[in-house]
Amino acid sequence: MSEPHRFDRGHTDDLMTFLAASPTPYHAVANTAERLEKAGFKQVAETDAWDGSNGGKYVLRGGAIIAWYVPEGAAPHTPYRIVGAHTDSPNLRVKPLPDAGAHGWRQVAVEIYGGPLMNSWLDRDLGLAGRLTLRDGSTRLVNVDRPLMRVPQLAIHLDRSVSSEGLKLDKQRHLQPVWGLGDTVRDGDLIAFLESENNLAAGEVTGWDLMVHSVEPPAYLGRDRELVAGPRMDNLLSVHAATAALAAVSGRELPYIPVLAAFDHEENGSQSDTGADGPLLGSVLERSVFARGGSYEDKARAFAGTVCLSSDTGHAVHPNYAERHDPTHHPRVNGGPILKVNVNNRYATDGSGRAVWAAACEKADVPFQSFVSNNSMPCGTTIGPITAARHGIKTLDIGVAILSMHSARELCGVDDPHLLANAMVAFLKG
Template sequence: MSPTDIDTQANDLLQFIDASPTPYHAVRETARRLTAQGFRELDERESWSLKPGDKVFVIRGDTSIAAFQLGTKPVDTTGFRLVGSHTDSPNLRLKPNAPVNRHGYQQLGVEIYGGVLLHTWTDRDLSLAGRVVTLHNGRPQHHLVDFRRPLLRVPNLAIHLNRGVNTEGLKLNAQEHMVPVLGLESAGPAELKGLLVEELGRSGVKAAADDLLGYDLCLYDLQPSTRSGLHGEFLHAPRLDNLASCHTGLTALLKDTGPREATVGVVLYDHEECGSRSAQGAASPFLKDLLERIVQAHSDGRADAFHRAIRRSFMVSADMAHAVHPNYSSMHEPKHQPQLGGGPVIKTNVNQSYATDGESWGYFAALCKEAGVTPQHFVTRTDLGCGSTIGPITAGQLGIRTVDVGNPMLSMHSIRELAAASDVARMVAVLSRFFA
């Protein structure tokens, strides 16, 4: 892996993350990159006309996206080669009736989305971004917004009023202690609808407060992604879990869009962090619907074509992995301690929190060997619970062979996470071999 390639891929990942403060923006940025490489969008409500070599993508719910390049051979004879990831990350999200006035402060009520490390969200310059729904000509219309300026803050309690915080730990109640401040009541009203109308106006959308029908708004840290370390070897960024895996899958798909025999694709789901149970999550029929329609348009037409295609298919479930922590090494299984900068991690759990088995492990290990990369392995300590991914969900729904992998990282589910710059290019190299 050349230093130039490492720098290029790492810096491009940071640009991808900064353009994607929410799943809505991540899908928009993904679609922008696909369109620039000749992919065209398909509408699930319409009939599709597909032919070998077509490059297409589909968006569902504004937060999940799947892209495919059809192979030169019928898909029922080659199967699909798929990379699956997720666009969402743990964060704070506004409640429907968000404005709260307490003790002279104007605040916005939030819900906790996913498994947030709450303390990392305190004393940060926070902004708002997401989707707003307005009434236009009698019909709902969706718009993306991003305030891109310091707007909110969750202030810590002074140590003078919490003397035991450094010895007993910071204990945060999500309902009481995580409500961000927006302003002072004495400074004048700051109506949320007015703020949204003003922000929509900046992007050319004319709307009145009465036109606002709903919103899906996320808080995010304004500090840009960056590199650090003596040699720039570290990446510091929000949402590495799991935009980093979305980026590597997408980059590998777009790295060489010349003719391929097999049909290849990526599927980037929303709602993994809260269980995948939604119309566009991994537990939905989103991927199955798309694969069935592709088989129908790109096979020999026999009734069992879809089932034959699935049995010839393989999925790489790409989600970030736990690197060994230098200050908490005892929390890691002694023989499975992935290193930052050590390359892709194969994740295994015999109770199927990960979908990896000996066959899929061997398949991915062979790809690593072809790419000149040595894989690492992760297994959770036997006395600890294991997190899960979209891998077992997809494998269980489709019966598709699946391996769970990811690049190693620290500070998972923090507002700012840490990974190694060199691992980005390594994973792209392996997934490029997978798509070749």
Template sequence: MRNRKQSISGVSPEIEYSEDLAAFISASPTSFHAAREVARRLDAAGFTHQLESEPWDGSEGGHYVVRDGAVIAWRVPRGKPQSFRIVGSHTDSPGFKVKPSATSNHFGFSQINVETYGGLLANSWLNRELGLAGRIVCLDGSVHLVKTDPLMVIPQLAPHLDRSVREKLTLNPQKHLHPIWTLTDTAPDASLYDELSSRSKINPEQIAGADLFAYDTQPPEIVGGTFLAAGRQDNLVSVHASVNALIAAECPEIAVMAAFDHEEVGSGTAAGASGPLLETVLARIAIALGRSQDQTYQMLARSSCVSSDAGHSINPNYAEFHDPDQYPVMGHGPMIKINSDQRYASDARGQALWLRACGEAGEATQEFVSNNAVSCGTTIGPLTATRLGIDTVDVGVPLLSMHSVRELSSVHDVHALSNIMKGYWNLA
């Protein structure tokens, strides 16, 4: 069911929500920035920052942990909670990461050396005004988040030089996806780290390493009052929805928001879903509440997880890639993602949980299952279910142009997703 009511400002709740999502995306060009923005919003809502190296705080109220580009937040309710209700997502997106030797000179151009990160749709990054963002770590261990204005472009070959590019575009990641950022005759000694240091007041001689990523500097836009066009919606849509829902929810159990890093490259890191971060946080919460090891396992046995990641709306120009008998359409609500090979963790129990949450929120949902002749992606859902052994359902909003530099969502769906997450946490 669609909520078309007007707010006091005269703007619909869907547009108002999407404008806030756009601001969240703009503040989060990398996973590190996303974790910082989540922490900022949690701080404003009265949550307490928990350091992993300090004794655990088991007091009532909101708490959160940040590890690199990942953040886990939770709220301890009054009474004696018996389980965890978890919403999982991820903060990273496909793109380009700067190599250790950051620059090189070729044919009068100075270029930034990058490697691909995740399964990006490479052609969408061509001819875009790209900035750099990420973290710089100094020799003393201090961490500095940086973000530039437009700095570089990956230029495309003109069709006059190769007529075949109008029929078929083949991109060699080493040769063709190499951004230019200055001319060697105008800046013969240009140094990327000198440029970044001048912007962030870091002594370049003290830089020990950096994790820097390209990002599209074009701001998000709401298109025709229907669509949101922006980069990194896979999966900042889910991160933003879970933060908003966690702040607003009144969960009778321990509500947990887990936003992992490195999902796009397999999750096998200290900040990824295959690592011990979530399991450790849950155990330390239980211990801080005075639970024994067996009581902790009892809590896990009663727990559940909603794994929220972006999915694929049917594309009217490529309808043959979807199941012809059941396919999700943007604007018809978030979807349950189902796969018989368990690339998604959803099963009948998980579907029932999600439908109860939709009923609580008064929002519609739909289903996604792959065309049998088309391969299926995966999410953190199966990883979390395997590691923790808890009931898990995979869901997400339908997108178009997933993994491109600029993805497209429905303003209705992104708003509904947060409402349903709140409904999940509010279930009696």
């Protein structure tokens, strides 16, 4: 019998806890902030005047968080070392008029967010989570983390062609979950249920951002437990690793100012006030320079020396579809993080960026792999090119290789999350 697989159990266990506790971007940033608070970081409000003091700080805005650590002796022109990631994942999100149903079934009206593998949401026990906005303008995070709804698949007896022609799903008609029985659609029923679940008065909720999630917890998988199965690895795996790395380097003497930038809305183009194509990161970095007494010239110098790691999951070679991958680039799980390259700038990595990443991995004693897409397959993209173009910052794309990307439940190797975090630590330390 082979030796049990060896990995950083503490980091992987903590990742699984983080995934389970973060069913939405709003929960992800709240959990990230809580971890940073324990490392000595303090929240600063965008509406307040900022000072130039040293230490760890962070800004929250919706489903995004920007955190940075100003080391002792940092000058206004000190460059940044940024790890960028995103908090959102493809899923099903509740519509403005959520109450629906037909033929004795009560349903929840949902809209498709991003590009999910839609079949992965079928016949799965689903909870409901998100953010409620109350009549007084405050917000409340909610999470019904128990089997509440389900998208039932059509029995094969009623669609014999599914075996020969494959499953075909209509986004409007076939993905509305059921959550009870009743012959009459009752407007306000879902929100009234959430008000009751969270001890809120009837009519107190005036706005909502809600989404469904699988309630099945993350789990180790495989004969030797060398794999991890779980939700939202794309891209909370990177957010978790970056949070751990930033906390690890805080309190040290550093030649750079380390930054975590976790954005929302990457899965639908990043064009929002909390997305990578919005002004949030640039505003925070600029204000940090000015708060330390810097000028526009100092900001330009700082940005010119800044490097950003855009960290997002990538594709491990699939054993059943190896022909879909580039024939000479076959990233494997537990082979170390991947460096993503695309000459058409779907990824931001160039040769000089590769050298930065290679140096960080060498310093951390972390192996890494290279990823390019098959020339016949369209290449996805990340926040990397957006960050590089919007801020004029050298950016490179990295991540962890996984299977089942955009499924309700994805798969990675147990070694890769902590290897990624270790490489990030080396990168942030410079």
